[in-house]
Amino acid sequence: MLADDNNPQPNSNSKPTFLRRVFSVFIKAAVLLMLLFIFDKLLPSISQQTQSFVMAKWQQLSLLQQELPTENSLPSPLPAQHLTDTWGAARSQGRSHEGIDIFAKRGTPIQATTQGIVSKVGENTLGGRVVFIIGPGGAGHYYAHLEDYADISPNDWVNTGDIIGYVGDSGNAKGTPPHVHYGIYINGSAVNPYPLLQKPES
Incomplete structure (x- = not known):
């Protein structure tokens, strides 16, 4: 068998090499599909937990950058009820x-x-x-x-x-x-x- 112009070695193994590559690609694709299937089942809950955690941290940082409450700035927890200043009373x-x-x-x-x-x-x-x-x-x-x-x-x-x-x-x-x-x-x-x-x- 003649050697390839760009390859001094005879081309006797080209067919087996091609088949091995096809088989390797097929195996990798199968593994990838299997992983995607597994992640598809697991990711919704993982993603939701991660998203909730990240959102909570972001909101926390956002809150820290805001101003503290000032005089008459907060609504009462019981808006219709009379307020009395009982701060500092003996207990x-x-x-x-x-x-x-x-x-x-x-x-x-x-x-x-x-x-x-x-x-x-x-x-x-x-x-x-x-x-x-x-x-x-x-x-x-x-x-x-x-x-x-x-x-x-x-x-x-x-x-x-x-x-x-x-x-x-x-x-x-x-x-x-x-x-x-x-x-x-x-x-x-x-x-x-x-x-x-x-x-x-x-």
Whole structure:
């Protein structure tokens, strides 16, 4: 057999080499199709989880760049109810009141005072059933003594006015008139929310 002009070696193995290449391509294509089939079944849930995680982080960064609440800038969590400044009032065990209490009928819907990311939906000893939301500037908004929660979970995004729970007397407020304890925390320290809340018209 004559040698190829561009290849000094005889061309005796060209046919087997071509078949091997075709077979190799076929195997790779089959493996790729199999992987695509597997990923097609798995990716929707993986993609959704990744998307939710990335979105939460993006929203968190966006919130941190926004301004902290200022005087009269926040709607009340119970817009129709009278507000009284109970900040700093004496509490048991030498504590002082780190928020304000807003009284309303049991089961009255509690509204988010700001947009933000839900950080906690759960219970603690003093607050009973509580919701904690991270709002603009990284300020924490704390709602306590809830009767029940709305349909929210940690990492959910809420908008101003969204219902987050319902007025109750859980935690150490058991037996007192139903109310929501509302607190604001900036850089980990409690601040008086009363001046920051819009007051209902009398």
